[in-house]
Amino acid sequence: MSNSPLNVLAVVGSLNKTSVTRVVVNRVASELAAGRCRVDILDLLAEPLELYNPDSAYSSATVLALQARVQGADVYVLGTPDYHGSISSALKNFLDHFWHEFTGKLFATIVASHEKGLTVTDQLRTVARQCYAWSLPYGVSFMDGEDVRDGEVISESLKQRLEMFVRDVHVYGRLLADQRRMDLSGREAGFMARLRERESTDT
Ligand SMILES: Cc1cc2nc3c(=O)[nH]c(=O)nc-3n(C[C@H](O)[C@H](O)[C@H](O)COP(=O)(O)O)c2cc1C
Numbered sequence: 001m002s003n004s005p006l007n008v009l010a011v012v013g014s015l016n017k018t019s020v021t022r023v024v025v026n027r028v029a030s031e032l033a034a035g036r037c038r039v040d041i042l043d044l045l046a047e048p049l050e051l052y053n054p055d056s057a058y059s060s061a062t063v064l065a066l067q068a069r070v071q072g073a074d075v076y077v078l079g080t081p082d083y084h085g086s087i088s089s090a091l092k093n094f095l096d097h098f099w100h101e102f103t104g105k106l107f108a109t110i111v112a113s114h115e116k117g118l119t120v121t122d123q124l125r126t127v128a129r130q131c132y133a134w135s136l137p138y139g140v141s142f143m144d145g146e147d148v149r150d151g152e153v154i155s156e157s158l159k160q161r162l163e164m165f166v167r168d169v170h171v172y173g174r175l176l177a178d179q180r181r182m183d184l185s186g187r188e189a190g191f192m193a194r195l196r197e198r199e200s201t202d203t
Pocket of ligand 1: 019086
C-alpha cells in the first residue's frame with residue numbers, strides 16, 4: 001500500500017449561502033484532513049463555474065485553473081441538495097466539465113434531502129458508471145433541521161453515518177488509488193489500459 005496521502009476533492013454543490021450541504025461537506029473534509037488525506041474543497045458558491053459549453057470550456061481560464069486540482073484527486077466527495085429528485089445544476093455543471101478525469105476514481109456522495117435522496121444518489125452513481133468511476137455502495141443523505149441546524153451536525157445518527165463514510169473513503173479510496181496507479185503503469189488489459197497513453201503524455 002502506498003504511503004503517499006490520499007488526494008480528495010470535496011465539492012460543495014449548493015449555491016445557497018446558508019447551505020446545509022456545505023456544513024456536512026466541510027465537516028467530512030476536516031475529518032479526512034485530520035487523517036492521512038490531502039483535502040481540497042471546491043465550493044461552487046465561492047468559485048463559480050460558467051455553464052458548460054463544449055466549444056469554450058476547454059479554453060476558459062477558470063476551467064484551466066481548476067483542471068489540475070480535479071486531475072490530482074483520487075476521490076471526489078460530492079455534496080448536493082436534492083432538487084426535484086435530482087442533483088443540483090451546480091454539481092451537474094461541475095461533472096459535465098470534468099467527466100474525463102473520473103476514470104478509475106471514487107465518488108463518495110452526500111445528499112441533503114427531505115426524502116432520503118435515493119434518486120439523487122442513484123443519479124450520481126449513473127454519472128460514475130458513465131465516466132468509468134467507482135462509487136461507494138451507499139450515499140449519505142440527511143435532512144436539514146433534523147440532522148443539521150445552525151451550521152452544525154446535531155444528530156447522533158448522522159454523526160455515525162459520517163464516521164462510517166470517512167472511514168470508507170480512506171479505505172476504498174486508498175485501494176482504488178493504488179490499483180489505478182498500478183494499472184496505469186502496468187501492461188495488463190483492463191479498463192484503465194486506454195488511459196495509459198494519455199497519462200504518459202500528461203506527465
Ligand atoms: C428548487 C428546489 C427543489 C427541491 N426539490 C426537493 C425535492 O424534490 N425533494 C426534497 O426532499 N427536497 C427538495 N428540496 C429541498 C432541498 O433539497 C433541501 O432544502 C436541502 O436541504 C437544501 O440543501 P442546501 O441548504 O445545501 O442548499 C428542493 C429545494 C429547492 C430549492
